[in-house]
Amino acid sequence: MIEVHQLTKRYGDKTAVDGLTFTVEPGTVTGFLGPNGAGKSTTMRLITGLDSPTAGHARVNGKRYADFAAPLREVGVLLEARAVHAGRSAHHHLRALAHTHGIPRSRVDEVIGMVGLREVARQRAGKFSLGMGQRLGIAVALLADPATVLLDEPVNGLDPEGVLWVRRLLTSLAAEGRTVLLSSHLMSEMAQTAEHLVIIGRGRLLADTTVDRFVREAGLGTVKVVSPGAALLAELLRGPGVEITGEGHGTLQVAGADAELIGTTAARHGIPVYELTPHAASLEDAFMELTRESVEYPAAAQGVAV
Numbered sequence: 001m002i003e004v005h006q007l008t009k010r011y012g013d014k015t016a017v018d019g020l021t022f023t024v025e026p027g028t029v030t031g032f033l034g035p036n037g038a039g040k041s042t043t044m045r046l047i048t049g050l051d052s053p054t055a056g057h058a059r060v061n062g063k064r065y066a067d068f069a070a071p072l073r074e075v076g077v078l079l080e081a082r083a084v085h086a087g088r089s090a091h092h093h094l095r096a097l098a099h100t101h102g103i104p105r106s107r108v109d110e111v112i113g114m115v116g117l118r119e120v121a122r123q124r125a126g127k128f129s130l131g132m133g134q135r136l137g138i139a140v141a142l143l144a145d146p147a148t149v150l151l152d153e154p155v156n157g158l159d160p161e162g163v164l165w166v167r168r169l170l171t172s173l174a175a176e177g178r179t180v181l182l183s184s185h186l187m188s189e190m191a192q193t194a195e196h197l198v199i200i201g202r203g204r205l206l207a208d209t210t211v212d213r214f215v216r217e218a219g220l221g222t223v224k225v226v227s228p229g230a231a232l233l234a235e236l237l238r239g240p241g242v243e244i245t246g247e248g249h250g251t252l253q254v255a256g257a258d259a260e261l262i263g264t265t266a267a268r269h270g271i272p273v274y275e276l277t278p279h280a281a282s283l284e285d286a287f288m289e290l291t292r293e294s295v296e297y298p299a300a301a302q303g304v305a306v
């Protein structure tokens with residue numbers, strides 16, 4: 001389990017992490033989301049002892065990272081891929097790490113196989129593609145078979161097969177009862193991999209919830225209605241919080257009312273309905289809605305004063 005309590009990190013005038021409190025439970029993949037500059041990498045660095053907090057603390061399984069006798073065995077970390085000596089081979093790099101941490105050599109071959117680098121394990125890592133570098137970084141994180149895994153943008157540079165592989169790997173690590181914290185800007189990927197979400201903006205906690213609940217509670221879903229009585233139905237449905245578009249072609253897009261309410265209203269007034277199709281919002285829609293105010297570097301919208 002990862003516990004972050006009132007964690008704060010200031011760099012001069014800049015508060016990168018601001019009184020952050022959350023817990024990452026074992027057994028599920030937790031997605032760590034936030035716009036650029038929100039403080040995700042800083043938080044991960046604080047959890048893994050690469051930086052020290054200005055205030056508050058972060059603990060893994062009840063201990064500060066610095067207090068672990070063999071941290072690699074407790075927490076596997078992928079923060080910056082390619083932090084490998086370019087002249088070394090993947091095999092050499094992993095063997096050196098295994099040697100200094102008392103990990104058996106057989107485990108090196110095992111993780112090389114797990115991450116799919118067997119063919120290139122003896123080549124210099126400096127020649128690796130971005131995706132191969134990511135795979136090596138993941139191999140390092142898993143080398144000591146840790147119970148907690150933190151991965152910052154692990155699918156960065158991976159091809160679709162690689163992305164699918166990371167997804168399966170992370171879900172299986174969580175299913176084994178491990179604690180998995182994953183950051184990624186790829187919302188569709190996050191929606192398929194993570195079960196739980198911690199979302200931050202400008203260093204502060206914005207949401208700590210499940211993916212399903214987060215998307216549902218964003219209330220951005222719409223219902224498509226096809227009816228010869230569309231205009232009358234729209235009139236009946238209109239009210240506070242209900243937004244209706246697309247009238248005039250017998251088709252309505254209704255936001256703020258669910259299919260049950262729409263169907264019941266139509267039935268009560270004897271209006272025939274040919275189609276009633278709910279469209280759930282995506283994680284991306286819900287994320288954009290939540291973080292609209294917290295975007296550190298907003299893109300200037302064309303023709304709109306910002």
Ligand SMILES: Nc1ncnc2c1ncn2[C@@H]1O[C@H](COP(=O)(O)OP(=O)(O)OP(=O)(O)O)[C@@H](O)[C@H]1O
Nearest residue numbers: 011014015016034035036037038039040041042043
């Ligand atoms: N060493 C540092 N010195 C000064 N400011 C820093 C330092 N590290 C991070 N920051 C600032 O702290 C804020 C949070 O940065 P961080 O890299 O943690 O965000 P992030 O959520 O990981 O962003 P991204 O999604 O772009 O990777 C940013 O404004 C960044 O410029």
